[in-house]
Amino acid sequence: MTDVAPSFNSAEPVQLSEEEAEQLAQELKLQLRQGERPAGDSQAIERMVAGLGDRRGLLRLTFAESLGTVGSAAVPALCTAMCEHENVTVRRAAAKTLTLISDRRALPFLLKALLNDVDPVVQGSAVGAMAVIGADAVEGLLEILVDPSNTPMQTGLASWGLSFVGARAPEALKEAARSPHARIRTAAIGALGDQIQNLGDEDARQLLTDALKDEDEEVRAEASTLMGKLNDSQWALPLLLPNLNDGSPLVRKNTALSLMKLEDPAAIQALESRCESEPDDAVKPILRLAVNQLERHA
Missing domain, CATH: 1.25.40 (Serine Threonine Protein Phosphatase 5, Tetratricopeptide repeat)
Incomplete structure (x- = not known):
């Protein structure tokens, strides 16, 4: 360094x-x-x-x-x-x-x-x-994320810093969510929660929606996780369900966990169907857990 x-x-x-x-x-x-x-x-x-x-x-x-x-x-x-x-x-x-x-x-x-x-x-x-400090710090935090020589500790702290900046730097974060660097997009998407939930930022909401179909699995996984934190089942459920069939086990796992957090029994059928065809032994227990939790709420 x-x-x-x-x-x-x-x-x-x-x-x-x-x-x-x-x-x-x-x-x-x-x-x-x-x-x-x-x-x-x-x-x-x-x-x-x-x-x-x-x-x-x-x-x-x-x-x-x-x-x-x-x-x-x-x-x-x-x-x-x-x-x-x-x-x-x-x-x-x-x-x-x-x-x-x-x-x-x-x-x-x-x-x-x-x-x-x-x-x-x-x-x-x-x-x-x-x-x-806010918006002025975003560029430096993003630079840390894209430098492969930095340690996991440093990149993790940078991601946390971006999340903390949150609504203080809405435009900078939204620009980062469109970055050509997947690692930057991942961190920026994860930091959009406050803008969507507390500020009703429609641009941020659309960026999150688009991120569910991003070419990078880490971005899709982060977007799937954030969907479960926003407590808006009516909006999130139809967007999340297709990701149960994503090619990435990480995305499928995060999607199942988010569906469980949303506590909407309407997701049970899709989760059960995915559980029957799921090839990954690490994802199956998560799917079953989500079904069990949602059945309790039902």
Whole structure:
């Protein structure tokens, strides 16, 4: 894996003794309680960033909240700490604090942390901060999905990040659902649920409908799964039933599970018929389970 972002200029990290950290935390707590904004000069910020490495969790929380209140002025120091600090506690806390600030300038550095840091907490926190930023983060998250050199952990986090962005970036997600890259389409389709269910987005609904017949089995499987989460049996049932005869066992399995979640007994006959002809021993139990559950509802 290679670096994907430059570094902000930084001096040698500031160090705080336990007594200095405790005194600084008390001063910051008082300021926060009084509604005052902590000092945002570079020296004050560096001292607060140094406090993110304190072994006491409550003190770290005070430093993070104070840096979050300082806002954008703290972003360069936090990005440097997240990407370069030798103490993993500082890197974790810096990534989480960037979530509080939600500044798009941090995006290349958050991407760098995701791709280069060996700590899964840093990776996850970096994606969380990207997701909070919203639409501007979509492109970077999608790039992670199409790069085969990235780990399953990284691509999984990127998919989660896209799902979290959800309705914050409707147009970006819908464009991604039309991508020539199947992996991107899969992730984007899986993230369309909020737009369809909560916003009534008809374009997103049509994209999901089309995805049920996508040339890629992963896309069809993801679309079949999402159909079962939308609690709209009247719409979903006639669209899902043909996928019980899909050439992919994964699609057939996901379709059966979604039909079960929809709790519509009208699917029983099709499921029973498929169960009789199903050649895959891994799919048969899922079909039987779906039939049994739907019969209980009937």
